[in-house]
Amino acid sequence: MILKSAAEDGSALRWRKSSHSDSSDPSDCVEVATTSGAVHVRDSKNAAGPRFAVAGPAWTEFVAYASQG
Structure with a gap:
């Protein structure tokens, strides 16, 4: 896992929320952005805050x- 601070530029990433996000509070979700080497994750309520990245297979x-019940 790679931790990234808010100071690092993530503006080139295309962030998206899950289609399963609660529509009554759309800010209560995580967002992900995929690149060839990793999946980046951040809190949608604090887009400029810390985020982390994990390898695609992980x-x-x-x-x-x-997703298992």
Whole structure:
């Protein structure tokens, strides 16, 4: 995992929220941006704040695990 501070420029990343975000409070969500080497994650309520990145395969495993009932 790679931690990034708010001072690092992430403006080139294309952030998106999950289609499963709660529409009653759209700010209550995480956002992700994918690159060839990693998936970047940040808090949508604090877009300029800290974020982290994980390798694509690790993210795929996490999503598979999290989606299990």
